[in-house]
Amino acid sequence: MLHQTGPVIHCDHVVKRFYEDAQPGDSGVVRRGLWRRRKREVTAVAGISLDAQAGEVLGILGANGSGKSTLIRLISTLLLPDDGTIEVFGLDVTKHAREIRRRINRVSVEASFFKKLSALENLMFTGRLYGLGAQETRQRVHYILGRLGFSAAKVNATLESMSRGQQQKVAIARAFMTTPELLLLDEPTTGLDPKSRRDVQDFVEEIKARRETTIILTTHDMAEAERLCDRVAILDAGRLVALDTPQALKQQAGADVESFEDVFFAFVGREDWEEAMADEDLA
Amino acid sequence: MRTSLEGAIARETGTLYAFVERNFRLVKRYLSWEIVFLFYNVINALTIGLIGYQVPAGQRNTTILYLVIGALLWGYLSILFDEVANSISYERWEGTIEYTFMAPIRRLTHLLGTCLYGVTYGIARTLVVLVAVALFFHLSLSHANLWAAVVVLLVSSLSFMGLGLIAAVLPLLSTERGAQATHIIQGVILLISGVYYPVTVLPHWVQWLSWLSPATYSLEMARSALLNDAGLGDLWLSLLKLAIIGVLLIPVGLCIFVVAERWAMRTGRLKRNG
Numbered sequence: 001m002l003h004q005t006g007p008v009i010h011c012d013h014v015v016k017r018f019y020e021d022a023q024p025g026d027s028g029v030v031r032r033g034l035w036r037r038r039k040r041e042v043t044a045v046a047g048i049s050l051d052a053q054a055g056e057v058l059g060i061l062g063a064n065g066s067g068k069s070t071l072i073r074l075i076s077t078l079l080l081p082d083d084g085t086i087e088v089f090g091l092d093v094t095k096h097a098r099e100i101r102r103r104i105n106r107v108s109v110e111a112s113f114f115k116k117l118s119a120l121e122n123l124m125f126t127g128r129l130y131g132l133g134a135q136e137t138r139q140r141v142h143y144i145l146g147r148l149g150f151s152a153a154k155v156n157a158t159l160e161s162m163s164r165g166q167q168q169k170v171a172i173a174r175a176f177m178t179t180p181e182l183l184l185l186d187e188p189t190t191g192l193d194p195k196s197r198r199d200v201q202d203f204v205e206e207i208k209a210r211r212e213t214t215i216i217l218t219t220h221d222m223a224e225a226e227r228l229c230d231r232v233a234i235l236d237a238g239r240l241v242a243l244d245t246p247q248a249l250k251q252q253a254g255a256d257v258e259s260f261e262d263v264f265f266a267f268v269g270r271e272d273w274e275e276a277m278a279d280e281d282l283a
Numbered sequence: 284m285r286t287s288l289e290g291a292i293a294r295e296t297g298t299l300y301a302f303v304e305r306n307f308r309l310v311k312r313y314l315s316w317e318i319v320f321l322f323y324n325v326i327n328a329l330t331i332g333l334i335g336y337q338v339p340a341g342q343r344n345t346t347i348l349y350l351v352i353g354a355l356l357w358g359y360l361s362i363l364f365d366e367v368a369n370s371i372s373y374e375r376w377e378g379t380i381e382y383t384f385m386a387p388i389r390r391l392t393h394l395l396g397t398c399l400y401g402v403t404y405g406i407a408r409t410l411v412v413l414v415a416v417a418l419f420f421h422l423s424l425s426h427a428n429l430w431a432a433v434v435v436l437l438v439s440s441l442s443f444m445g446l447g448l449i450a451a452v453l454p455l456l457s458t459e460r461g462a463q464a465t466h467i468i469q470g471v472i473l474l475i476s477g478v479y480y481p482v483t484v485l486p487h488w489v490q491w492l493s494w495l496s497p498a499t500y501s502l503e504m505a506r507s508a509l510l511n512d513a514g515l516g517d518l519w520l521s522l523l524k525l526a527i528i529g530v531l532l533i534p535v536g537l538c539i540f541v542v543a544e545r546w547a548m549r550t551g552r553l554k555r556n557g
Contacts (some may be wrong), residue, residue: 018551073554074473076385080548102387112378114305116312121305128301128384158312172381 008052008182008214009075015083016070016238027128033136044070046238047084052182052193053209057204059244061264066223066236068218069109072186075216088182102130105175108167109187111167115160119145119170122159123177130178140177147206148172160175162178165196173199176207185217189224202226219242222260236268285382294429298388302396303403306366321408325415328354331479344423348510351416353478356505358365359409360443360498361469366401367394367447372454378392381554388540394451398444406436406543409551431515435501438525442497445532446472452536452543456552471553472496477503500525 006135012245022029032039034278045067052058057156062068073079077163086093088100113122120141125139142152148169159167168188185204188206189197201224207213209226225232227245234242234249242249250257331354335347374380383393391526406532416422450468475482475489476498482490493499504521506514515522548551 073381073551076381076552078381078548079551080386080545082549086516097382098387098389101385104385106382107420111383114309114377114379115306117308123309125301125305126382126386128297129383129388131297265411267500 007087008054008089009050009089009216010087011071011084012086013049013084014045014071014074014081014086015043015047016067016074016079017082018042022050029211031278035167043238045074045081048235048238048240049069049084050243051068052214052216054214056149056230057208057215057228059225059232060216061220061222061225062218062235062236063220063268065237066235069186071235072106072184072216072218075182076104077101101192102183103180104184105178105180106184107168107175107186107188108191109170111159111164111171113159113167113170116150116158118156118158119162119173120155122170123174126174126178128160132177137177141165141173142179144173144176145169148203149195155178163193163196163197165192166197168192168200172203180213182214183216184214186218187218187222189219197221201228223263226260234264234267252257295389295392298392299396299399300334303400303552306397306400306404322412324358324408324412328358328412328416329419332416345510347420349506350479351420351422352505352509353502354435355409355413355416355477356439356502357473357498358412359405360439360501361441361473362405363398363401363407363443363449364450364469364472364493365465366404367397367444368450368463368468369454370394372458372462372465373452375454375458384544384553390535390544394540396447398447401444401447402440405440418478426512427509428512428514429509431513431518434515434522434527435504435508435518438529439497439501439505440523441529442501442525442532443529445529445536446497448533448536449539452539454542455543460517474542475499483556490500497525497528500528 019030019032019041022038022040026040028041029038030041031037048067048071050058060068060071070079074081074093075088077088077093077100080094089098089103093100104244113119114125114220117125120138123141124134124137127134127140132140143157145155146152150166150169150173154162154166159170162170172188175185188202188204191198204215204217205228208215208230217229228244231243231245233240234248242252244252246260246263249263249267250260252265255262257266328351332351335350337344338346360553371380412549446468450465452461453464471492475485475492476496477485477493478498482493482499485493500521504513504525507518534553544553
């Protein structure tokens with residue numbers, strides 16, 4: 001078990017706004033910058049408050065544009081909040097970024113690597129940035145990739161020659177080899193083939209069983225969220241609309257819900273994905 | 284205390300090495316392109332040197348050497364500037380920018396690692412061009428002070444690292460426009476620094492700009508060392524000036540970079556699509 005006394009993540013009324021070039025007819029236009037250009041204000045995260053406890057898997061569900069990835073970027077110190085506070089391990093993300101970065105890692109939906117380099121070369125680079133020696137990196141890489149069902153012979157192949165599933169497994173190895181206390185998984189299984197998806201989910205379940213790492217998991221896959229997460233937060237248009245265990249959310253959603261997908265739609269007030277995703281165009 | 288200091292030094296050295304190692308691995312992976320660029324650099328230096336054959340035989344060696352020094356030094360400085368200034372663009376194109384920026388490393392070490400790679404890579408490429416040029420022109424270096432020239436090269440590197448760091452901010456602010464702006468800066472430095480001609484031939488309204496460019500001083504000193512056997516005793520004052528410019532430009536570049544990084548974190552520009 002972890003020895004974190006308070007919550008691993010503490011978000012208090014977090015707000016993040018972005019400004020995009022305004023188009024004719026846009027509402028909410030403001031003048032910004034040195035040239036006072038017309039910008040459309042988009043509130044990606046609108047006053048979210050939540051905590052994540054040590055060792056738990058907290059799922060974050062929402063349609064595209066609901067603020068999931070922005071929240072992950074805020075927690076991972078890549079974005080600064082406009083309002084509110086975010087503390088990770090009790091440290092303010094705006095003031096203690098480097099201390100936090102030592103203890104966290106992230107897997108994003110795109111497996112981001114130097115594509116001409118081999119998996120091992122990319123991971124050796126990460127290892128050095130996190131203070132790992134070459135031998136230690138190799139051992140960790142082989143262990144993690146082995147657990148993910150990744151062929152050892154492929155470790156010297158370039159990333160560009162790998163399938164999307166293989167690339168994502170290398171991305172997961174990159175995150176886990178640094179033994180993070182907090183792992184931010186931003187749609188890690190999106191676009192993967194069924195086998196790769198199962199491999200990744202099994203690995204996350206294995207990590208979860210050890211309760212040594214706190215995991216934040218964003219996903220569109222409702223069954224995945226129900227299977228892997230201790231608690232689930234549902235976001236809609238940047239707002240937190242629900243946060244509880246999957247079982248409790250099912251009960252709250254009403255007696256007529258059958259799947260966890262129905263639970264999601266019940267909370268966001270939409271009928272189906274088409275309606276849920278329509279907001280993306282408005283965001 | 285001693286152990287923690289040694290540990291910190293080892294960690295920072297490891298980070299520096301990470302950037303140098305990764306970038307040289309990329310050079311290896313893009314080897315065919317490296318050969319093509321190197322071939323072009325050699326041909327470019329030779330064609331510029333060949334212009335010297337237009338002058339009478341008595342001045343030929345000096346003129347060729349004058350031109351070749353410009354080609355070599357500019358080749359080196361522009362590689363260094365390019366590598367440092369475009370390091371952020373490369374990370375964006377590959378999509379790794381978020382991972383590099385959320386790694387628990389000091390920005391100073393990150394950028395110095397990039398500079399260290401730029402210096403070693405630039406020297407390696409310049410040496411190849413130098414060998415090709417020396418073999419082609421059978422240049423006489425009887426009046427050359429090679430050690431002084433090497434010192435000029437190293438001191439010049441400092442100011443170009445500083446300029447590179449300032450220019451590296453631009454791709455951080457805007458992906459495409461930033462990369463475009465770095466090329467414009469490079470072009471202006473090429474024009475005003477007297478790379479292939481004395482700065483006195485520039486129109487008066489441009490000439491004063493040449494004194495702002497560290498490359499002007501680098502080229503003057505390199506030519507004094509290689510054409511007139513000027514030693515460190517003759518060059519120390521100019522070297523000191525150039526070193527001061529470098530020592531000032533590096534922290535200035537770093538400060539601007541850190542401010543720009545905070546701005547990028549506030550506006551959401553610190554991602555692959557910028």
